[in-house]
Amino acid sequence: MSDEGYESRIIDGKVLAKKIEGEVESGIKALVSDRGVTPGLATVLVGDDPASKMYVRLKHKACERVGIRAEDHFLPAETSQEELISLINTLNKDRNVHGILLQLPLPKHLFPQEAMEAIAPEKDADGFHPYNMGKLMIGDEGLVPCTPHGVIRALEEYNVPIKGKNVVIVGHSNVVGKPMAAMFLNRNATVSVCHVFTDDLKKYTLGADILVVAAGVKHLIKADMVKEGAVIFDVGITQEKDGVYGDVDFENVIKKAALITPVPGGVGPLTIAILMKHVLNCAETNF
Numbered sequence: 145m146s147d148e149g150y151e152s153r154i155i156d157g158k159v160l161a162k163k164i165e166g167e168v169e170s171g172i173k174a175l176v177s178d179r180g181v182t183p184g185l186a187t188v189l190v191g192d193d194p195a196s197k198m199y200v201r202l203k204h205k206a207c208e209r210v211g212i213r214a215e216d217h218f219l220p221a222e223t224s225q226e227e228l229i230s231l232i233n234t235l236n237k238d239r240n241v242h243g244i245l246l247q248l249p250l251p252k253h254l255f256p257q258e259a260m261e262a263i264a265p266e267k268d269a270d271g272f273h274p275y276n277m278g279k280l281m282i283g284d285e286g287l288v289p290c291t292p293h294g295v296i297r298a299l300e301e302y303n304v305p306i307k308g309k310n311v312v313i314v315g316h317s318n319v320v321g322k323p324m325a326a327m328f329l330n331r332n333a334t335v336s337v338c339h340v341f342t343d344d345l346k347k348y349t350l351g352a353d354i355l356v357v358a359a360g361v362k363h364l365i366k367a368d369m370v371k372e373g374a375v376i377f378d379v380g381i382t383q384e385k386d387g388v389y390g391d392v393d394f395e396n397v398i399k400k401a402a403l404i405t406p407v408p409g410g411v412g413p414l415t416i417a418i419l420m421k422h423v424l425n426c427a428e429t430n431f
């Protein structure tokens with residue numbers, strides 16, 4: 145690696161996202177011409193949190209690029225659980241809606257778990273429904289969460305072996321850490337999941353051949369915490385006035401990493417491209 149510049153160590157999420165979106169676009173063209181079906185994604189946003197609004201907008205723009213019909217359902221912050229479930233039931237029955245995305249987090253008075261369970265499992269583009277999560281857990285990967293799916297796709301793209309490798313995941317959320325661990329276990333990696341209560345984080349991260357960090361703590365991972373030659377995915381996003389920061393101290397950690405994702409321009413665009421792929425998959429299997 146010493147004769148290569150740092151550039152080559154960077155996993156460019158935008159480039160990979162473009163490739164995936166190209167595949168999705170072709171798949172959609174085929175579906176439209178073979179069956180006359182245009183995939184549809186319904187996004188549901190409750191309340192007007194600016195970050196959530198931006199993420200939903202990014203997803204709609206991606207839909208436009210690949211040829212997915214996107215509908216935007218905006219509910220005011222004071223919406224009741226019953227009203228939210230009622231909208232989801234309507235979308236479940238709508239034959240032109242193949243994927244449903246309930247943007248998280250929800251306002252505090254609502255129950256996200258119950259709302260996600262209301263989504264028809266076959267329309268669960270996010271892969272958050274307990275049915276899809278359960279299938280993932282037993283090694284039957286259908287609709288899986290987009291970010292972990294994107295990480296696996298990137299490893300495949302760069303021919304990084306997984307079987308028998310030491311994988312360390314920092315963060316045990318239902319949306320990233322837990323499904324990520326299941327996907328690596330399904331591929332026979334040795335998996336450690338660290339989180340806020342982990343006693344000595346560095347002890348684990350130093351042993352990682354593949355490190356996935358999804359803690360939401362700016363620059364949590366420093367250069368002295370990673371192994372030389374590690375492959376590192378930074379899932380964190382901390383928005384500050386002067387910019388967006390990841391969970392990894394990129395400038396310094398890149399010197400030791402074989403491959404690393406930047407923030408922004410890494411896992412984020414990849415996640416959105418995979419979401420597009422899932423909507424296509426939903427439309428292909430359920431029209």
Ligand SMILES: Nc1nc(=O)c2c([nH]1)NC[C@@H]1CN(c3ccc(C(=O)N[C@@H](CCC(=O)O)C(=O)O)cc3)C=[N+]21
Nearest residue numbers: 199245246247248249270388408409410412413415416
């Ligand atoms: N049901 C649900 N599904 C989600 O997939 C979901 C969600 N809720 N809630 C919030 C998180 C966050 N998320 C992001 C996706 C893309 C970028 C992304 O593409 N970011 C760009 C721009 C970053 C910036 O400028 O702030 C980048 O990283 O380059 C970021 C964040 C999806 N989420």
